[in-house]
Amino acid sequence: MPMPKVSGDLLASRKVCVIGAGMAGLAATRELRGEGHAVTVLEQSGDVGGQWLYDPRTDDADPLGAIVPVRVHSSAYASLRLLSPREANGFSGFQFEPRHDVPGRDVRRFPGHREMQRFLRDFSDAFGLTDAIRFGTKVVRVAMAPAPRQCDDGDATPKWVVRSIDADETAEVEEVFDAVVVATGHYSQPRLPSIDGMAEWQRRQLHSHSYRVPEPFRDEVVVVVGCGDSGRDIALDILAVAKEVHLTAKSTEAAMTAAMCKTLARHANLRLRPQVVRMFADGTLVFADGSRMVADSVIYCTGYWYSFPFLDTAGVVAVDEHNRVGPLFEHTFPPSLAPWLSFVGVPRMVPVPWYFEAQGRWIAQVLSGRRTLPPELEMARAVEEHYRARELAGVPKECNHDIEPLKVFEIGEKYCDLPRVEEWKRELMESISRNFNDDMETFRDRVDEDSENVRKWLDMWYDSSAKADRDQEQEPAAAGATMASSL
Ligand SMILES: Cc1cc2nc3c(=O)[nH]c(=O)nc-3n(C[C@H](O)[C@H](O)[C@H](O)COP(=O)(O)OP(=O)(O)OC[C@H]3O[C@@H](n4cnc5c(N)ncnc54)[C@H](O)[C@@H]3O)c2cc1C
Numbered sequence: 487m488p489m490p491k492v493s494g495d496l497l498a499s500r501k502v503c504v505i506g507a508g509m510a511g512l513a514a515t516r517e518l519r520g521e522g523h524a525v526t527v528l529e530q531s532g533d534v535g536g537q538w539l540y541d542p543r544t545d546d547a548d549p550l551g552a553i554v555p556v557r558v559h560s561s562a563y564a565s566l567r568l569l570s571p572r573e574a575n576g577f578s579g580f581q582f583e584p585r586h587d588v589p590g591r592d593v594r595r596f597p598g599h600r601e602m603q604r605f606l607r608d609f610s611d612a613f614g615l616t617d618a619i620r621f622g623t624k625v626v627r628v629a630m631a632p633a634p635r636q637c638d639d640g641d642a643t644p645k646w647v648v649r650s651i652d653a654d655e656t657a658e659v660e661e662v663f664d665a666v667v668v669a670t671g672h673y674s675q676p677r678l679p680s681i682d683g684m685a686e687w688q689r690r691q692l693h694s695h696s697y698r699v700p701e702p703f704r705d706e707v708v709v710v711v712g713c714g715d716s717g718r719d720i721a722l723d724i725l726a727v728a729k730e731v732h733l734t735a736k737s738t739e740a741a742m743t744a745a746m747c748k749t750l751a752r753h754a755n756l757r758l759r760p761q762v763v764r765m766f767a768d769g770t771l772v773f774a775d776g777s778r779m780v781a782d783s784v785i786y787c788t789g790y791w792y793s794f795p796f797l798d799t800a801g802v803v804a805v806d807e808h809n810r811v812g813p814l815f816e817h818t819f820p821p822s823l824a825p826w827l828s829f830v831g832v833p834r835m836v837p838v839p840w841y842f843e844a845q846g847r848w849i850a851q852v853l854s855g856r857r858t859l860p861p862e863l864e865m866a867r868a869v870e871e872h873y874r875a876r877e878l879a880g881v882p883k884e885c886n887h888d889i890e891p892l893k894v895f896e897i898g899e900k901y902c903d904l905p906r907v908e909e910w911k912r913e914l915m916e917s918i919s920r921n922f923n924d925d926m927e928t929f930r931d932r933v934d935e936d937s938e939n940v941r942k943w944l945d946m947w948y949d950s951s952a953k954a955d956r957d958q959e960q961e962p963a964a965a966g967a968t969m970a971s972s973l
């Protein structure tokens with residue numbers, strides 16, 4: 487591939503290893519290849535999609551997910567549907583359009599996990615990324631190459647040795663790369679609460695990571711610990727078969743939204759309770775308000791740890807007790823190892839895949855020399871300042887990687903010229919959020935309430951989609967190129 491020139495200089499093409507072929511890894515790979523880098527993606531599963539690659543298996547020997555690393559990656563359950571609308575989950579130049587042209591595809595605005603995975607595969611195929619992915623390859627160690635190897639090819643930049651094993655865990659391979667991009671996700675390693683008596687409790691307890699279907703909970707009294715997205719979703723999933731479901735929240739006042747009131751009024755077998763503070767071997771649970779009950783099962787929907795068990799940076803990058811990955815400049819580059827080690831997908835509360843594309847583009851451009859990073863000390867200082875500013879603002883350390891709404895699009899503007907997500911999509915997200923706050927059980931299927939502006943854009947969106955379908959019928963080979971090149 488010819489190298490583009492910047493200010494008369496040739497841009498560098500690096501040998502880059504991307505770890506993970508989920509949404510973040512795929513977004514980064516397209517950017518890296520577009521910038522002329524030679525990319526190898528190492529993916530432990532047999533297909534792309536990451537969390538969206540549903541795996542009916544769970545680790546029965548470790549339902550709490552206490553072992554690091556967990557043996558099953560995806561935390562998706564059978565009934566999982568997107569919380570965000572498909573219109574908000576497309577890539578630049580490759581929107582998540584309903585595929586009416588392919589039988590059996592899920593064309594709903596909030597499709598199920600299978601459709602999301604198929605979309606990611608469509609994306610990977612349309613941009614020729616799949617041929618860069620080595621499936622069934624699990625990375626077990628990433629470390630800086632010892633000094634002598636750095637000079638093997640006369641290049642003074644540090645190199646990384648990536649050790650991986652195949653799916654059967656028989657063949658181990660070591661390869662050397664100029665740069666490593668970590669895109670391994672952060673919804674797999676369960677984070678458990680510490681409740682008095684939890685270890686003595688004899689009945690079923692599992693983390694939401696190990697929840698798949700409601701049937702095992704038929705006629706049971708189930709306590710779902712944690713009232714976040716997964717807790718609410720799983721409680722509703724189990725309601726239909728369970729005798730009673732008790733959903734616990736840190737603050738029942740905060741959890742008692744209009745939508746929650748509606749749901750509680752609708753289901754006589756659902757109750758909202760305060761936190762569990764004590765568990766007894768006989769199945770008794772005591773709640774923060776002193777009330778107690780006997781339960782058959784407890785499901786902890788209490789979030790996940792960032793976890794990079796393969797990463798050996800001699801302590802330079804670590805996950806602290808507050809679940810902060812650091813130090814990371816703009817949640818992407820460890821200052822002293824930049825740009826040779828980077829992370830895509832650490833931030834939370836961001837529009838994806840847009841944010842992953844921005845990180846990938848920034849990394850690609852820094853590696854090629856198109857852009858430069860601030861000096862190491864400046865980046866390190868920026869990380870410290872970020873920590874201090876968040877602390878002064880009263881943000882819990884656990885929320886370090888939650889990006890504030892007003893800062894979400896800064897990465898595109900400051901570092902890589904990626905245009906913001908279109909205004910109409912933000913308008914759509916706001917109206918969906920209003921629907922969610924009104925009724926969390928029906929919001930996904932309230933599709934006829936779009937504003938005039940959103941409808942106008944959607945019509946244009948569907949028009950272009952229909953045109954692509956027509957083109958495909960007439961000229962199959964050209965249609966993929968139309969979608970892929972409209973970046
Ligand atoms: C239950 C649930 C519901 C969600 N709902 C939504 C939603 O509605 N909307 C939304 O935007 N987001 C949602 N998310 C978040 C979603 O996971 C992210 O949007 C996004 O898919 C994360 O992509 P990722 O590539 O960062 O990580 P992942 O999807 O986790 O992909 C990481 C990849 O890295 C691979 N990998 C990990 N370790 C190794 C290794 N050592 N060697 C090789 N490969 C490795 C994994 O196999 C995987 O393929 C949800 C998450 C969960 C768990």
